Amino acid sequence: MTTIAIIGAGPGLGLTVARRFAREGFAVALVSRHQGRLDELAATLRSEGHTAEGFSANVRDQASLQNALVRATEALGPIEVLQYSPLPAKEFMRPVLETVADDLVGPVEFSIYGPVTAAHQVIPGMRALGRGTLLFVNGGSAVRPGPKVTGTSVAFAGESAYAQLLHEALADEGIHVGQLIIPFGIDDGAEAHSSESVAEKLWAMHSGRGEFRVYAEPLAD
Template sequence: MTTIAIIGAGRGLGRAVARRFGSEGFSVALLSRSQSRVDALADELGAEGVHARGFAADVRDPASLAAALERATAELGPIEVLQYSPLPQKDFMRPVLETTPEDLRGPVEFSIYGPVAAVHQVLPGMRFLGEGRGTLLFVNGGSAVTPGRAVTGTSVAFAGQAAYLQLLHDELRDEGIHVAQLVIGGQIVEGDPEKDPGVLADHLWDLHTGRDRFRLQISAD
């Protein structure tokens, strides 16, 4: 049995993705800063028949993130799918003329250092699984493609992450490891026909299985 590791797992999109992939036989590693929250979510999913376990990690601490992914692999099995989808902190979103160099440190650690650390940790195992198995999924807000002057930190950091993902996609394509990005404009809304967590989880499943597109963008309208 292989595993999906969801970095930034919560009760919205993370739970929906865990259910979607769990229904396909995946074990689920739930990663967030709060051990108690991911433990509670793992218990809830377990009651639904999903094999899940929680692991505490801080995406702004590369060593913490790598160690949590290593534990997840040891306890649940090889990581076939990595999803990087933590919610940015509110203090990352400052107007452009008020943004200082120090204000960019957190967003860059969060959206660039974190993904790089996660990819370096899981990539050797994906290569071991063989061609056509490994998938690296990333979920971003709309500022990843359209910068917003009121959300400077995420706009700058998401742009850097998008460049990294494109380079990864081009470099790993011939190895059969798929890299894909889901860009969600606006808020995730339960019951919305386009932005309900379950609908978005289906899109992420399709990105993993279809393996034929780099970016899927859901508009804010």
Template structure:
């Protein structure tokens, strides 16, 4: 059995993707800052018959993230799929004319250092398996910067560039890097952006391996 590792586990999209990949036969490693949240999520997955473990880490603390991913692989099996989808903090979204250089430190750590750390932790195991999938989930500001959300617009663009380079550099090794852009809010009643629909879309991206950037729905005009 191989493992689906989710960085940014939560009760919405995170739980839905954990169910989708876990239901397909993967063990599930949930990574979040909150041990209490992880306990609740792993218990819920266990009721569905899915083997899951929770591992605490803060994506702004690269050592803790690295340790969590290594612990997950040791406990559950080699990580075949990594999903990086933590939710940005509200203070990352200052208007561009109010943002200072220091205001970019945390967003860039969150969206660049975090993904680089996570990928470097799982890549050796994927290479041993001879396959792997790296899934990056971002909001619309990754491709259409918003002047009221300077931190995420800048940091998501950098994450997108990193993910695209991985897509090109790892294709020959059967390791597929892809990005899913979710332009609006994730809502249970959304036709294209409900947690369950997005989870199915991410699983489809993993299976089809047919390109880098995907959209949950068209960007609004």
């Protein structure tokens, strides 16, 4: 059995993706800052017959994130799929003219250093397996900067560039790298915006191994 590690796991999309991949035979490593919440989510998955554990980590702390992924591999088996989808903090989203250099430290640690740390931790294991998938989940500001969400716009652009470079560098090794752009609020009442619909797109990205960037919905003009 191989593992999907979901960084930024929560009771919405994270749990839904966990269920989708678990139905295909994956063990599930849930990663976020709060161990208690992770334990509850993992218990829910286990009650449904799935293999799951929670591993706390702060994505802005490289050693913490590395340790969580090591523990996940030791407990559940090699990580075949990594999903990086933690929710940015509200304080990252400041208007452009109010944003100073110090305001970008958190977003860059969160959306650039975190993904780089996670990718470097799991890629050797994927190479050993001979396959793997890295999935990066971002909002619309990753491709269309928003003047009221400067920190995430800047940091998501860096994450997007890094992920695309990985896509090109790893394609010949059987490791697929994809980015899903979600330009709406998940579970906002529209059927196409449901966690289940988004999770299905992420499964299709893993199983179909197509283009680098996928849009959950076209960006509005």
